[in-house]
Amino acid sequence: MEALKSALEPLQPITNNLPGPIRDLGVSIIGETCYKTLILDLDPTATECVKLAISKGLGIGIIGASSIVKVPQILKLVNSKSASGVSFLSYLLETSSYLISLAYNVRNGFPFSTFGETALILCQNVVITVLVLNYSGRAGVAALFVAALAAGVVSLFTESVIDSNALSYLQAGAGVLGVASKVPQIAAIWQQGGTGQLSAFTVFNYLAGSLSRIFTTLQEVDDQLILYGFIAGFALNCVLAAQMVYYWNAPSAKVRGKRKEAPVAAPSSSGSSTATPKSKGPTTRRRG
Numbered sequence: 001m002e003a004l005k006s007a008l009e010p011l012q013p014i015t016n017n018l019p020g021p022i023r024d025l026g027v028s029i030i031g032e033t034c035y036k037t038l039i040l041d042l043d044p045t046a047t048e049c050v051k052l053a054i055s056k057g058l059g060i061g062i063i064g065a066s067s068i069v070k071v072p073q074i075l076k077l078v079n080s081k082s083a084s085g086v087s088f089l090s091y092l093l094e095t096s097s098y099l100i101s102l103a104y105n106v107r108n109g110f111p112f113s114t115f116g117e118t119a120l121i122l123c124q125n126v127v128i129t130v131l132v133l134n135y136s137g138r139a140g141v142a143a144l145f146v147a148a149l150a151a152g153v154v155s156l157f158t159e160s161v162i163d164s165n166a167l168s169y170l171q172a173g174a175g176v177l178g179v180a181s182k183v184p185q186i187a188a189i190w191q192q193g194g195t196g197q198l199s200a201f202t203v204f205n206y207l208a209g210s211l212s213r214i215f216t217t218l219q220e221v222d223d224q225l226i227l228y229g230f231i232a233g234f235a236l237n238c239v240l241a242a243q244m245v246y247y248w249n250a251p252s253a254k255v256r257g258k259r260k261e262a263p264v265a266a267p268s269s270s271g272s273s274t275a276t277p278k279s280k281g282p283t284t285r286r287r288g
Helices: 002-015 020-040 047-066 071-080 088-108 116-135 139-156 164-180 182-192 200-220 224-246 253-260
Strands: none
Touching (some): 002 020, 047 200, 071 200, 088 116, 088 182, 164 224, 182 224
């Protein structure tokens, strides 16, 4: 570490003369003390500040990735006009969980870098859920879902409707919902024998994001409810990722069923002739 610190010393004239907006951004992210230690003094031996900087960097990276994490899934649904392989129940449970978690984090004043992706993924989940319902022929249910979501937003962010104590219980339930939301999707893939329109980009980004969130929560948020939810979510995301790898090139059950349908062979007219029975017409033979 001392050798690294010595190697970084020539950079101090640059780090000590950064433009004001960059300096202010750095201070707002890691704080005045850690900014001085890591940026001005270039001291990599300050373990706590290094961990904080890594946690903040991961958090910002997760938020950036979450802005597009569900876009491939949306595009697959729109292009295929099919909801095959995508579980509506899974997205309903996940959307409910994310909405509760967003309200809980905002009302408790936790750093945005520890939960910012929740809001971005929530919006994308709403789009996907509506698309899945529309392509499943349930447009009326989609309208009901949007109305219920709006009512939930108003209730969860209003202290007079749901107080902090009740919101804590809901957050505990949100952790269960978040974990349970993976089960219908896992079951749907297993039943269909393929991943259908499920996006691999989304699945593997979820896996990386849930692992990173375990680290950022341990570093910045002293809340076991949130931590256990991320750990359980990571475990089930591992199952989804394993299914995605296993069924990577496997056709869906519907496609396999079509392949099994053998065409009915038309009877050949060459080489054989079929005798048609002659109908007996009226006879002119005289009886006598």
